[in-house]
Amino acid sequence: MSTPADAGPRPIRLLQAAAFVATFDRFAMPPMLVAIALDLGVPLGDVVRAAGAYFLVYGLSQPVWGTVSDRLGRVATMRLTLVVAGLCSVASAFSTTTAVLLLTRGLAGGFFGAAYPAALIYLGDTVRPEIRQRDIARLMVGVALGTSLAYVGAGLVADHATWRLTFVVTGAAALVVAARLGALAEPPGRTTPGVLPPLRTVARSGVARFVLLCALVEGAVLLGTVTLLPAAAEGAGASTSVAGLATGVYGLSVLVCSQLVGRLSQRWDAARLLRVGAVAAVLAGSVLAVSQGVAAAVAGAVLLGAAWSAMHSTLQTWATEVLPQARATVVSLFAGSLFVGSSLAAVLASGLADRGRYDVLFAAAAVLAVPLGAAAAAVRGRWRPRAAGPTGP
DSSP, rough: OOGGGGSHHHHHHHHHHHHHHHHHHHHHHGGHHHHHHHHHOOOOHHHHHHHHHHHHHHTTTTHHHHHHHHHOOHHHHHHHHHHHHHHHHHTTTTTSSSHHHHHHHHHHHHHTTTTHHHHHHHHHHHOOOHHHHHHHHHHHHHHHHHHHHHHHHHHHHHHSSHHHHHHHHHHHHHHHHHHGGGSOOOOOOEEEEEESSHHHHHHHHHHHHHHHHHHHHHIIIIIHHHHHHHHHHHHTTOHHHHHHHHHHHHHHHHHHHHHHHHTTTTTHHHHHHHHHHHHHHHHHHHHHOOOOSSSHHHHHHHHHHHIIIIIIIIHHHHHHHHGGGGGHHHHEEEEEEHHHHHHHHHHHHHHHHHHTTTTHHHHHHHHHHHHHHHHHHHHHHHHHOOOOOOOOO
């Protein structure tokens, strides 16, 4: 039986494009935090909170988009939300106060938030479980490229032109990708179970609740660290461009490591991948707690990319498998938990960031990574799926 994801390379490339533009917009702001604060004449903490608003709305919107995609369709949801997100991103470029910036970035985050989870659910609907992590790793190529180009490009643009131009570019790119997604077929057999039944199913599942908790902590540990890394490098004396280039290595690390993880997932069990990811996260936080110079930023970025590739791809693959009958709800709540965790980290970190105490923030991330990795690996090692996913040829 043929499915949309099995029809050739085009579907995954379109999904990668959607992941790319959403990720580019998401990671464009961190390397520009200092430049935006200087341009608007406000404390850095105010701009950090605006970035946190993006992640918060991005996260809280996930259950909404999961339900919408059940009723409207995965592809239709991605197209509609990318159009609105693109317009909001362009509006961000015209912000003159942090209040306007917070509003426009929050709205952009809310609508961009539908792209990657819908792509992930699409793969969950159409790809066989035994090869699903491989295809999710391929999807992460778009994430890696978006991350790397955002850090490098946004830093350079902020240094040599204006930070506002970056948001115009991301908005225009979102509109182009929305148009291109019209060529992607909807998965067959989509159901519309309503809002409450799948939520009740998730609430009754202890393993599903545990996976969501892991996503919350992972968001604080990994995304929280990546968000603050460019500002920390600038605080240590690097220019905006150099800080962006140093942090951009994170995207290259994800690009390389995600391909390696995709292959290793065929031979290693999920618990082992989670342990590897946790070790990389601990090492990243430890290195950055000692120094935030350019060399340390590059080393930390490489380790964070390895942690993200091994830990996050494994957790989100687990999210597609834990409750197949409520897959869209679990995946959307997973993404929501991830970015709520990142937002909470940004809010809690804003005061220390204002005082330049990045060493404390990175040390805390290293400490949190230990119980996260140990608990996730232990539970995943014992868990076994109860129902098979969709089948392909």
